[in-house]
Amino acid sequence: MTTFAVGSLVAARGREWVVLPDSSDDFLVLRPLGGTEDDIAGVLPAIEPVTTASFPPPTADDLGDHESARLLRSALQIGFRSSAGPFRSLAGIAVEPRAYQLVPLLMALRQETVRLLIADDVGIGKTIEASLIAAELLTIGDARRLAVLCSPALAEQWTGELRTKFGLEAELVLPSTIRRLERQCVGGESIFERFPITVVSTDFIKSDRRRNEFLRTCPDLVIVDEAHTCVADGGFGGKARTQRYDLVRALAADADRRLLLVTATPHSGKDAAFRNLIGLLHPALHDLDLDQTKGRELLARHLVQRRRADIRQFLDEETPFPSDRQSKEVAYKLSPAYRDLFDDVIAYARETVSTANGAREQRINWWSVLALLRALASSPRAAAQTLATRSAALGGEDAAEADALGRSAVLDLADDETLESVDVAPGADASTESGTPQQRRLKGFLKRAKELEKAGDHKLDAITTQVKGLLADSYAPIVFCRFIDTAEYVAEHLTQKLGKGTTVACVTGMLPPSERVARIAELAAADGPVVLVATDCLSEGVNLQDQFQAVVHYDLAWNPTRHEQREGRVDRFGQQRDVVRAITLYGQDNRIDGIVLDVLLRKHEAIRKATGVSVPVPDNSDAVLEALMEGLILRGSDHRQDTLDFEYDSKVVDLDKEWQSAAERERASRTKFAQRAIHPTEVAGEVAEIRANLGTHAEVRAFTEQSLKALKATLKTTPRGFTAATSPLPGGLLDALPPGRETQLTFLNDFPVAKGENVLHRTDAAVEAIASYVLESALDPALPAEARPARRCAVVRTAAVETRTTLLLVRYRFHLTLPSRAGERTAVAEDAATLGFTSRDGVLSWLEPDEVSALLDAAPSGNVSNPSQYLTSALGQLAQAQAHLDAHGQSLAEKLRASHRRVRAASGAVVRGLGVRAESPPDVLGVYVFVPVPKG
Numbered sequence: 036m037t038t039f040a041v042g043s044l045v046a047a048r049g050r051e052w053v054v055l056p057d058s059s060d061d062f063l064v065l066r067p068l069g070g071t072e073d074d075i076a077g078v079l080p081a082i083e084p085v086t087t088a089s090f091p092p093p094t095a096d097d098l099g100d101h102e103s104a105r106l107l108r109s110a111l112q113i114g115f116r117s118s119a120g121p122f123r124s125l126a127g128i129a130v131e132p133r134a135y136q137l138v139p140l141l142m143a144l145r146q147e148t149v150r151l152l153i154a155d156d157v158g159i160g161k162t163i164e165a166s167l168i169a170a171e172l173l174t175i176g177d178a179r180r181l182a183v184l185c186s187p188a189l190a191e192q193w194t195g196e197l198r199t200k201f202g203l204e205a206e207l208v209l210p211s212t213i214r215r216l217e218r219q220c221v222g223g224e225s226i227f228e229r230f231p232i233t234v235v236s237t238d239f240i241k242s243d244r245r246r247n248e249f250l251r252t253c254p255d256l257v258i259v260d261e262a263h264t265c266v267a268d269g270g271f272g273g274k275a276r277t278q279r280y281d282l283v284r285a286l287a288a289d290a291d292r293r294l295l296l297v298t299a300t301p302h303s304g305k306d307a308a309f310r311n312l313i314g315l316l317h318p319a320l321h322d323l324d325l326d327q328t329k330g331r332e333l334l335a336r337h338l339v340q341r342r343r344a345d346i347r348q349f350l351d352e353e354t355p356f357p358s359d360r361q362s363k364e365v366a367y368k369l370s371p372a373y374r375d376l377f378d379d380v381i382a383y384a385r386e387t388v389s390t391a392n393g394a395r396e397q398r399i400n401w402w403s404v405l406a407l408l409r410a411l412a413s414s415p416r417a418a419a420q421t422l423a424t425r426s427a428a429l430g431g432e433d434a435a436e437a438d439a440l441g442r443s444a445v446l447d448l449a450d451d452e453t454l455e456s457v458d459v460a461p462g463a464d465a466s467t468e469s470g471t472p473q474q475r476r477l478k479g480f481l482k483r484a485k486e487l488e489k490a491g492d493h494k495l496d497a498i499t500t501q502v503k504g505l506l507a508d509s510y511a512p513i514v515f516c517r518f519i520d521t522a523e524y525v526a527e528h529l530t531q532k533l534g535k536g537t538t539v540a541c542v543t544g545m546l547p548p549s550e551r552v553a554r555i556a557e558l559a560a561a562d563g564p565v566v567l568v569a570t571d572c573l574s575e576g577v578n579l580q581d582q583f584q585a586v587v588h589y590d591l592a593w594n595p596t597r598h599e600q601r602e603g604r605v606d607r608f609g610q611q612r613d614v615v616r617a618i619t620l621y622g623q624d625n626r627i628d629g630i631v632l633d634v635l636l637r638k639h640e641a642i643r644k645a646t647g648v649s650v651p652v653p654d655n656s657d658a659v660l661e662a663l664m665e666g667l668i669l670r671g672s673d674h675r676q677d678t679l680d681f682e683y684d685s686k687v688v689d690l691d692k693e694w695q696s697a698a699e700r701e702r703a704s705r706t707k708f709a710q711r712a713i714h715p716t717e718v719a720g721e722v723a724e725i726r727a728n729l730g731t732h733a734e735v736r737a738f739t740e741q742s743l744k745a746l747k748a749t750l751k752t753t754p755r756g757f758t759a760a761t762s763p764l765p766g767g768l769l770d771a772l773p774p775g776r777e778t779q780l781t782f783l784n785d786f787p788v789a790k791g792e793n794v795l796h797r798t799d800a801a802v803e804a805i806a807s808y809v810l811e812s813a814l815d816p817a818l819p820a821e822a823r824p825a826r827r828c829a830v831v832r833t834a835a836v837e838t839r840t841t842l843l844l845v846r847y848r849f850h851l852t853l854p855s856r857a858g859e860r861t862a863v864a865e866d867a868a869t870l871g872f873t874s875r876d877g878v879l880s881w882l883e884p885d886e887v888s889a890l891l892d893a894a895p896s897g898n899v900s901n902p903s904q905y906l907t908s909a910l911g912q913l914a915q916a917q918a919h920l921d922a923h924g925q926s927l928a929e930k931l932r933a934s935h936r937r938v939r940a941a942s943g944a945v946v947r948g949l950g951v952r953a954e955s956p957p958d959v960l961g962v963y964v965f966v967p968v969p970k971g
Contacts, residue, residue: 042850042863042954046088056861090958095906099826101895104963107825109738110809111867113797119849119864121938124170130200131796135346139164139339149293150316154301154340158607161297165258170201175853176860180231180254187236191552194234208235225252241278262296266311287315359614366623370491376483384668394434400465402428402441407463412627413590414521415487422481424462447594458519458544458570499532506564510585514568515601517590519543526568537564544572579604585616591631595639596651630663646698653693659686736795745824756783765822771804830902830964835893841909842871844961847924852950905964924953
């Protein structure tokens with residue numbers, strides 16, 4: 036039986052293939068020559084004939100012109116999906132990283148065991164940065180399996196990002212999927228052994244029942260999303276946070292596990308939590324003196340933290356974040372009937388709390404009436420649902436437990452950040468027996484609240500006016516509500532008031548995450564204006580910038596971080612609008628909103644503007660908020676006129692001071708711990724090399740335009756790119772284009788792009804389809820001439836040469852040996868080169884690289900008579916050129932090896948044994964002869 040070496044060329048099934056690693060004598064793993072990973076096939080030589088193959092050189096009959104020659108070169112370069120350079124994954128992913136997003140990747144590749152905290156600001160692209168690292172580690176074999184720990188609300192999004200942008204097929208591990216996954220396991224196999232890539236609900240896997248199995252079979256690479264919710268700070272953190280911390284700390288205890296922590300809020304003024312977080316990366320960091328240079332240097336190797344201002348202009352690339360966020364507050368007044376109900380509820384609250392028997396009953400009553408007031412400030416429907424629901428605090432066996440249950444149900448606790456915000460009505464019935472006077476009063480309130488739905492809710496008038504204004508200015512808004520009942524109530528109202536031309540959708544915690552994504556996708560596909568009404572189940576982590584440009588806070592969150600999270604859904608990279616809008620509705624006379632707005636929300640915005648950073652409200656804000664609400668409810672309608680004002684005002688002052696101090700510490704930490712491990716000049720060198728190998732934006736645009744014009748498509752320039760009519764295109768290309776492009780292609784110069792549009796970079800699906808078609812059609816002489824925009828040969832007369840010069844377009848295959856702590860891995864990659872020579876007395880003289888580059892852009896200056904004569908002569912010199920082509924391949928291999936070593940320079944353990952070998956002979960794809968203009 037014939038043995039085929041890895042990287043060699045074979046013929047099977049009527050075409051040429053490259054032999055890939057993992058092949059054996061009796062089973063070959065093959066990729067079509069010039070094909071992608073999707074085209075890989077397995078062949079049994081005992082059943083199907085497989086023979087050694089060689090790539091045929093071009094012939095004199097395959098003659099084109101200067102433009103068709105350029106197209107072939109560009110198609111070859113843009114179409115590569117198995118790069119030989121140190122960033123092997125970049126050629127095969129469907130996203131073009133910004134230059135600044137390569138910094139975490141460089142940092143990771145310089146570590147012997149990757150341990151990195153990615154703490155860039157909201158909207159910069161932390162998911163892309165973490166996924167880039169994961170894709171590269173998996174591609175080079177430094178990691179074998181991957182698990183992403185995240186909120187169940189974000190699991191679908193993570194799965195989609197990994198699949199569509201990075202080609203990584205992940206299985207969702209959720210309560211709803213676990214049984215199906217377990218049925219596919221064999222024997223005692225774990226789902227994490229069965230499925231190499233998983234996206235896992237952190238709160239599902241942290242339980243005592245599931246945690247041990249996960250720790251036993253956990254992948255060697257783990258991404259922890261929203262990592263700040265997975266560390267304890269020594270204070271009240273709640274059981275959920277403690278369980279998450281126990282889980283992640285156990286994962287980090289394995290010194291060989293690669294760990295990527297992702298969060299936009301690593302410090303937030305809480306030193307204990309920050310110490311616990313960075314201690315997961317390296318044990319020494321937990322107690323290290325970070326005020327000393329050595330401590331900061333150690334942390335700098337593990338932490339990347341940048342603001343938008345740091346990377347808006349990075350190297351030669353500008354990232355188009357929204358330039359401005361226009362915010363405004365809109366006040367409304369209660370109707371007389373609504374105001375009367377508020378006054379009566381406050382009177383009821385004062386009475387029930389002051390007459391309670393014992394501390395436990397008092398705290399139960401307190402949380403019950405506060406829940407009712409919060410729901411009443413939201414909507415009549417939320418108030419009605421709260422009035423009909425038992426108080427959560429009833430489950431408390433003592434006052435302390437009643438307080439814990441009440442806070443969790445009523446407040447927006449920072450320590451309870453699970454991304455799955457509680458949006459159900461909290462409950463106000465504090466009675467343990469039915470038929471009590473208290474319950475009769477609540478039933479009266481319930482009846483009045485229901486009547487307010489029919490008429491008398493001025494808040495609905497306010498939201499209608501604001502949404503209509505946004506739609507008139509072509510803004511698609513998201514309206515955020517605190518409770519499910521309020522969201523449904525507002526959505527019903529807007530549907531009625533906005534009419535049939537506008538589509539309104541409602542997304543709440545009642546829907547599982549997958550259905551939330553589906554409903555948003557349906558809304559995005561709707562014709563005409565759209566409005567999304569949602570609860571805070573969508574306030575964090577979900578990317579909505581493609582479909583929406585404005586946020587309306589229908590209900591005030593009692594934690595400013597929630598407002599920042601809501602607005603961060605649209606104010607992020609990828610937003611097409613230069614200006615996003617944020618509108619905050621508040622009740623001018625309901626007294627609840629006034630306290631929250633004055634003490635929390637306006638203060639948060641003032642601190643953000645003054646310091647340039649956004650930090651969560653300090654822990655004692657809940658106590659201050661409770662004290663202020665107590666002043667409102669228990670001591671009269673205007674607590675500021677109370678004789679005890681000083682006590683409460685002093686608490687507000689103390690909160691302000693602590694908050695300001697936390698912001699200053701956060702700003703100082705961002706300066707102290709700014710990313711300094713990788714200098715921009717180092718990134719510049721790697722970015723330049725990547726773009727030179729894979730094609731610059733200008734080259735991709737020129738190639739795409741020229742290819743479509745050669746295929747007779749009509750192009751029209753637009754402010755951001757161009758469009759092309761697809762009707763003249765060959766059927767083979769039309770079939771390969773993405774769905775929805777049957778009549779027109781729209782290409783944009785840069786992100787963001789909307790649904791159905793394409794961006795001019797090499798990994799865009801439409802660009803990839805065009806490059807693949809141009810290359811394959813050039814190698815198929817059986818196709819009609821009009822369907823072959825690129826040709827393998829050309830003879831060009833130009834003033835750029837003084838003697839006849841030949842350029843050869845050569846494709847090289849490399850056999851890579853990539854060492855890592857996980858073991859040695861082999862791979863096959865491709866690269867291209869254009870080499871040139873002149874001939875005198877039968878001796879070939881080879882051009883320098885800069886001479887070749889200059890000639891590639893040479894302009895034709897006349898026709899050539901009898902071009903076949905020149906071409907036949909050049910083709911006859913290929914055998915003589917073979918030795919130089921082989922030598923150049925070996926030179927490229929050495930340069931590639933040096934590049935791999937340079938990227939991993941800081942980690943000697945993963946460069947020993949590194950090898951790059953060029954396969955011989957290389958493939959000569961094109962032969963182009965440049966003829967001088969006759970003198971005189």
